[in-house]
Amino acid sequence: MLSLFARIFVVTFCLCHLPITEQQYTPDWASLDSRPLPAWYDESKIGIFIHWGVFSVPSIGSEWMWWQWKGNSPSANIVAFMNKTYPADWTYADFAEQFRAEFYNPDEWADILAASGAKYVVLTSKHHEGFTLWPSKYSFNWNAMDVGPKRDLLGDLANSIRARTNITFGLYHSMFEWFHPLYLEDKQSGFKTQLFPNMKTLPELFEIVQRYKPSVIWSDGDWEAPDTYWNSTQFLAWLYNESPVKDTVVVNDRWGSGVPCHHGGYYTCSDHYNPGHLVTHKWENCFTIDKNSWGFIRTSGVNDYRSIQEILMEIVTTVSTGGNVLINIGPTSYGKIAPIFEERLRQMGSWLKVNGEAIYSSVPWKYQNDTINSNVWYTASKDGQSVYACLLVWPNSTSEISLGAPVSSASTTVSLLGSSGGPLKWRSGGASGGIVIDVSSVKIYSLASDWTWVFKLQNITPKKTTRKFKFHGKQYE
Ligand SMILES: *[C@@H]1O[C@H](CO)[C@@H](O)[C@H](O)[C@H]1NC(C)=O
Numbered sequence: 001m002l003s004l005f006a007r008i009f010v011v012t013f014c015l016c017h018l019p020i021t022e023q024q025y026t027p028d029w030a031s032l033d034s035r036p037l038p039a040w041y042d043e044s045k046i047g048i049f050i051h052w053g054v055f056s057v058p059s060i061g062s063e064w065m066w067w068q069w070k071g072n073s074p075s076a077n078i079v080a081f082m083n084k085t086y087p088a089d090w091t092y093a094d095f096a097e098q099f100r101a102e103f104y105n106p107d108e109w110a111d112i113l114a115a116s117g118a119k120y121v122v123l124t125s126k127h128h129e130g131f132t133l134w135p136s137k138y139s140f141n142w143n144a145m146d147v148g149p150k151r152d153l154l155g156d157l158a159n160s161i162r163a164r165t166n167i168t169f170g171l172y173h174s175m176f177e178w179f180h181p182l183y184l185e186d187k188q189s190g191f192k193t194q195l196f197p198n199m200k201t202l203p204e205l206f207e208i209v210q211r212y213k214p215s216v217i218w219s220d221g222d223w224e225a226p227d228t229y230w231n232s233t234q235f236l237a238w239l240y241n242e243s244p245v246k247d248t249v250v251v252n253d254r255w256g257s258g259v260p261c262h263h264g265g266y267y268t269c270s271d272h273y274n275p276g277h278l279v280t281h282k283w284e285n286c287f288t289i290d291k292n293s294w295g296f297i298r299t300s301g302v303n304d305y306r307s308i309q310e311i312l313m314e315i316v317t318t319v320s321t322g323g324n325v326l327i328n329i330g331p332t333s334y335g336k337i338a339p340i341f342e343e344r345l346r347q348m349g350s351w352l353k354v355n356g357e358a359i360y361s362s363v364p365w366k367y368q369n370d371t372i373n374s375n376v377w378y379t380a381s382k383d384g385q386s387v388y389a390c391l392l393v394w395p396n397s398t399s400e401i402s403l404g405a406p407v408s409s410a411s412t413t414v415s416l417l418g419s420s421g422g423p424l425k426w427r428s429g430g431a432s433g434g435i436v437i438d439v440s441s442v443k444i445y446s447l448a449s450d451w452t453w454v455f456k457l458q459n460i461t462p463k464k465t466t467r468k469f470k471f472h473g474k475q476y477e
């Protein structure tokens, strides 16, 4: 008995580990796309995006300010503002000296991020302006150690996140730089030469991976040139086969023109991608709390920021349909996360404390949104025992909430997360199926959460449908 048991154990053990240690990927999309996404990413569901850089100093227009000022079709507003406010010989590089980060306390950032309930963070290591938040060998005098903060902003955040939280650390990296002379030279050649990727993009990518071991590489700025120009598949084969993060790292899909939404790790497709229906390849909805900019903008008013209700709507609709959310904040040049961002993050954390079981590690249910109640989106627990109906808007004057998709049985139970009132009464929706939840006993003002209420349904089945889909290789009927 024992030896048989031992043999079974050894066989099982080996099977579990074979794919991770022995799989070698070749530098082509067919091979790279076959890599399973490390499980932590789908389970996390919620990440925070941080856009920080020299653009945080002017903090007008958006993080694209340099391009809006000096690019191909400048913004009249930005040009006029610069004319009026700065000396005639002022250059974008002069802003770097004013990037002081004098109140930057990465421990404080880590604590705010932890309080948000997010499970991963993605910091702009370098945006399209080219300024690196780490002391890069390949960005002489255009990095946070040589000018401005005189500090490894990136490394200090990585250390605080890792020392104080369980948040997974990741990095955004822009492949191109608007005005880099080598990039412009390659562009002139129709991207026949590869001066810029060979001397800048790729060395930088190797440098951040080796030095900071990020678990996310969120690539961007790829779209003007093909992946063959960027050597994307060669880089990813190295990342997956040999890098220090080969077993844990996840990447997105922005690795060359035509690649997004087709190849890479998870799909981001376009900014603020949230298609409203199930997408069977793992995807991410990145969106900003300040609707007008990813970087901090001094001119934003309170209505420019997404409310907590709007943020929760993004979370619920995204997670129901198979996505993760990456929610963006833009810190100030002086190193603070502005109170409005902090408030939104803490509100989200308080909601997740109550309702997190409907989000983290959840899987899509057979229905993503309800068939009769357009304010309800569904998720399910991995073991299939619980279905979560997330209600975006509490009805004004009703004691009942009707759902069309779930079919009840004699043993069905319904409860409201964060309510101390115990199970709710319900009745069957009748011949057409569905379920009617009696909420007359719910004291909405005394609930633990003020927005997006989650009903936990057990022992229910989905209403019959002819729709079928595949998700993570599993067939859903
Ligand atoms: C900005 O200033 C320059 C010279 O001072 C002037 O030629 C130009 O018309 C101004 N542009 C705008 C948009 O104000």
Ligand SMILES: *[C@@H]1O[C@H](CO)[C@@H](O)[C@H](O)[C@H]1NC(C)=O
Residues within 6 Å of the ligand: 164, 165, 166
């Ligand atoms: C991190 O996760 C471990 C294991 O789940 C847990 O014991 C620990 O308390 C967590 N730490 C923080 C700071 O949340």
Ligand SMILES: *[C@@H]1O[C@H](CO)[C@@H](O)[C@H](O)[C@H]1NC(C)=O
Residues within 6 Å of the ligand: 197, 198, 202, 203, 231, 234
């Ligand atoms: C990029 O690919 C080209 C062609 O395969 C190769 O010559 C070059 O060394 C690669 N660059 C890097 C930095 O790996």
Ligand SMILES: *[C@@H]1O[C@H](CO)[C@@H](O)[C@H](O)[C@H]1NC(C)=O
Residues within 6 Å of the ligand: 276, 369, 370, 371, 372, 374
């Ligand atoms: C919700 O579900 C219905 C089918 O019941 C579908 O027609 C609709 O497009 C879905 N999406 C949204 C955003 O309502």
Ligand SMILES: *[C@@H]1O[C@H](CO)[C@@H](O)[C@H](O)[C@H]1NC(C)=O
Residues within 6 Å of the ligand: 393, 394, 395, 396
């Ligand atoms: C509740 O009433 C307010 C004010 O009359 C209205 O604006 C809102 O749309 C109503 N909400 C619902 C869910 O009916």
